[in-house]
Amino acid sequence: MGSSGDAWKLKDHPKLPKGKTVAVIVLDGWGEAKPNEYNAISVAETPVMDSLKQGAPEHWRLIKAHGNAVGLPTEDDMGNSEVGHNALGAGRIFAQGAKLVDLALASGKIYDGEGFKYVQECFEKGTLHLIGLVSDGGVHSRLDQLLLLLKGAAERGAKRIRVHALTDGRDVLDGSSVGFMETLENDLAKLREQGVDARVASGGGRMYVTMDRYENDWDVVKRGWDAQVLGEAPHHFKDPVEAIKKLRQEPNTSDQYLAPFVIVDDNGKPVGPILDGDAVVTFNFRADRMVMLAKALEYEDFDKFDRVRVPKIHYAGMLQYDGELKLPNKYLVSPPEIDRTSGEYLVRNGVRTFACSETVKFGHVTFFWNGNRSGYFDEKLEEYVEIPSDSGITFNVKPKMKALEIAERTRDAILSHKFDQVRVNIPNSDMVGHTGDIKATIEACKAADDGVKMILEAIEQVGGIFLVTADHGNAEDMVKRNKKGEPLLDKNGNIQILTSHTLEPVPIAIGGPGLLPGVRFRTDLPTGGLANVAATFMNLHGFEAPSDYEPTLIEVVDN
Numbered sequence: 084m085g086s087s088g089d090a091w092k093l094k095d096h097p098k099l100p101k102g103k104t105v106a107v108i109v110l111d112g113w114g115e116a117k118p119n120e121y122n123a124i125s126v127a128e129t130p131v132m133d134s135l136k137q138g139a140p141e142h143w144r145l146i147k148a149h150g151n152a153v154g155l156p157t158e159d160d161m162g163n164s165e166v167g168h169n170a171l172g173a174g175r176i177f178a179q180g181a182k183l184v185d186l187a188l189a190s191g192k193i194y195d196g197e198g199f200k201y202v203q204e205c206f207e208k209g210t211l212h213l214i215g216l217v218s219d220g221g222v223h224s225r226l227d228q229l230l231l232l233l234k235g236a237a238e239r240g241a242k243r244i245r246v247h248a249l250t251d252g253r254d255v256l257d258g259s260s261v262g263f264m265e266t267l268e269n270d271l272a273k274l275r276e277q278g279v280d281a282r283v284a285s286g287g288g289r290m291y292v293t294m295d296r297y298e299n300d301w302d303v304v305k306r307g308w309d310a311q312v313l314g315e316a317p318h319h320f321k322d323p324v325e326a327i328k329k330l331r332q333e334p335n336t337s338d339q340y341l342a343p344f345v346i347v348d349d350n351g352k353p354v355g356p357i358l359d360g361d362a363v364v365t366f367n368f369r370a371d372r373m374v375m376l377a378k379a380l381e382y383e384d385f386d387k388f389d390r391v392r393v394p395k396i397h398y399a400g401m402l403q404y405d406g407e408l409k410l411p412n413k414y415l416v417s418p419p420e421i422d423r424t425s426g427e428y429l430v431r432n433g434v435r436t437f438a439c440s441e442t443v444k445f446g447h448v449t450f451f452w453n454g455n456r457s458g459y460f461d462e463k464l465e466e467y468v469e470i471p472s473d474s475g476i477t478f479n480v481k482p483k484m485k486a487l488e489i490a491e492r493t494r495d496a497i498l499s500h501k502f503d504q505v506r507v508n509i510p511n512s513d514m515v516g517h518t519g520d521i522k523a524t525i526e527a528c529k530a531a532d533d534g535v536k537m538i539l540e541a542i543e544q545v546g547g548i549f550l551v552t553a554d555h556g557n558a559e560d561m562v563k564r565n566k567k568g569e570p571l572l573d574k575n576g577n578i579q580i581l582t583s584h585t586l587e588p589v590p591i592a593i594g595g596p597g598l599l600p601g602v603r604f605r606t607d608l609p610t611g612g613l614a615n616v617a618a619t620f621m622n623l624h625g626f627e628a629p630s631d632y633e634p635t636l637i638e639v640v641d642n
C-alpha cells in the first residue's frame with residue numbers, strides 16, 4: 084500500500100448501504116459446547132444469546148477461534164484474547180508471537196539479532212535475568228521456549244543466570260506450577276553441572292505479582308519489582324519447589340495468586356536481585372501483561388510506584404510489546420507486523436468509531452484490535468472509553484463486573500448518533516471463568532447476556548445492525564476432560580476445575596432492523612474463523628473489504 088489517501092479508500096459494497104450504526108460486540112471467553120452441568124453458559128439464563136441462536140443458519144453460526152485459524156503454532160493451541168482480537172481487527176491471520184519465537188529458536192536466528200547481542204554484552208561481568216510465566220499454557224509464554232533460551236544463552240557465554248518465575252494456574256491447571264518448577268529446576272541443575280551458576284531467584288503468582296495489564300493495579304507490578312529487582316519479599320526460601328508447595332498451603336491461595344517470594348542463600352541473602360551491569364529478558368511473548376513491567380524497567384521518568392533503586396541494565400523483551408511506544412526498545416524476536424487493520428481502514432473511510440470495555444479488557448478492543456498499537460488513528464473520528472475495573476479482587480466475588488456500565492455507555496453512544504461503529508468487549512464469562520468458580524461464572528454469563536440485551540435494544544431504536552461474537556472459549560467448559568470428553572477427577576474424587584480457555588468454536592450472530600432482508604451467512608465457508616469477521620462488518624458498513632482480507636462470512640441474496 085502506498086502512503087497516499089487513495090490507498091486507504093475502500094470500494095463501495097455493490098449491494099449494502101452505508102450509514103447504518105453497526106454494533107460489534109465481543110463476548111470474552113464465550114464458546115459453544117454441548118449443554119451440561121459444567122457448561123456455565125448453557126446453565127446460565129441467557130435469553131438474548133439463546134434467541135440469536137434461533138437465527139441459525141442464516142444469521143447465527145460457529146467460527147473457529149483457536150490454533151491455525153488465529154496464527155498459533157498447532158491445532159492444540161487454545162485461543163486467547165490477544166490472537167483473537169488481533170484476528171478480529173486485522174481480518175487476516177498473522178503468525179503470532181508463540182510461533183515466531185518457535186521459529187527463531189529453531190533456526191537459531193534469535194541469537195543473531197540486535198536484541199540478544201545487546202543482552203549478551205553483560206554476560207562477561209553481569210547476570211542474565213529471565214522474568215516470565217513458567218508454564219506450558221502457550222498464551223503468554225511457553226516453558227519449552229524458556230528452557231531453549233536458557234541453554235542457548237549459556238552456550239553463548241552467560242555464566243550467571245537467574246530466573247524470576249511467575250506461576251500460572253490460569254492457562255493450565257491450578258497446582259501444576261509445582262511440576263513446571265521441577266522441570267525448570269532440573270534444567271537449571273544440568274546447567275550448574277556444566278559450570279553455569281543458574282538458579283531461580285524469585286517467584287509469585289501471575290495475578291498477584293507482575294502480570295497486571297492496562298494499568299489496572301500497579302501494586303501487582305510493584306510486588307514483582309520488589310522481589311525481582313530489590314530482592315525483597317515477604318517469604319524467603321532456599322528452594323523454589325518447596326516455596327511453591329509451602330505457599331500453596333496458605334489459605335485462599337492458588338497458583339495464580341501465590342504470594343511473592345525470594346530465594347536466599349545459606350546466609351539468608353537473596354540470590355538474585357537485579358544489579359547495575361546485569362541483563363534482563365522478559366520471556367513472555369504476549370504483550371498486554373508485560374507492558375507495565377517493561378515500562379518500569381525501561382522508562383527513566385516513571386512515577387507509578389517508587390522503584391527505590393533503578394539498576395542500569397541491558398533489557399530486551401522476547402518481543403517488542405508495543406509497536407507504537409517502541410516498548411521495549413530492544414527485543415529478541417520481531418513481533419508480527421499487523422498492518423492495515425479494519426479499524427484504520429474504516430476510520431480513514433470516515434467511519435466514526437466508539438470502542439469501550441472495562442480496564443481489564445480495554446486494550447483488547449483498542450490495542451489488540453488495532454494490531455498491538457495504542458492510541459487513535461484520528462482523534463476527531465474516534466472515542467475510546469475505559470470503564471475502571473475493580474482492582475485487588477478475584478472477579479468471582481463480583482461476577483457482574485462492569486457489564487452494565489459498559490452496556491450503558493455503549494447504548495448512549497449508539498443513541499447519540501455520533502458513531503457509525505460501536506465496538507465493545509464484555510469480559511464476564513472469561514474473567515470469572517478463569518477463577519474456576521462455576522456458580523459465579525453462571526452469574527457472569529447472565530450479566531453478559533443482560534449487557535448484550537441493552538446494546539441490541541439501542542440498535543433496534545436507531546435502526547442499526549449488530550454483530551455479536553466472541554474471542555475464544557472459556558465459560559462453556561469448566562472441567563478438565565479426558566480424550567473421550569469425560570470429566571477428570573483428582574485423587575480425592577473431586578472434579579478437576581478448568582480455569583483456562585478452550586479449543587471450542589465461538590458463535591457469531593448478525594441482525595437488527597438495519598440488516599437488509601437478503602443478508603445471510605454463506606454456506607461455502609464452513610471453516611471460517613475470527614479473521615473472517617472484519618470483512619463481514621466492513622460489508623455491514625457498506626464497504627468491500629481489501630482483497631487480501633479473509634473472505635466475508637455473508638452474502639446478499641435477492642429476495
Ligand SMILES: O=C(O)[C@@H](CO)OP(=O)(O)O
Pocket residue numbers: 111112162163164165222223253254372513
Ligand atoms: O488473562 C489473561 O491474560 C488471558 C489468559 O492467560 O486471558 P485473555 O486471553 O482472555 O485475556
Ligand SMILES: [Mn+2]
Pocket residue numbers: 111112163164165167513554555
Ligand atoms: Mn479473551
Ligand SMILES: [Mn+2]
Pocket residue numbers: 112164513514517557584
Ligand atoms: Mn481469558
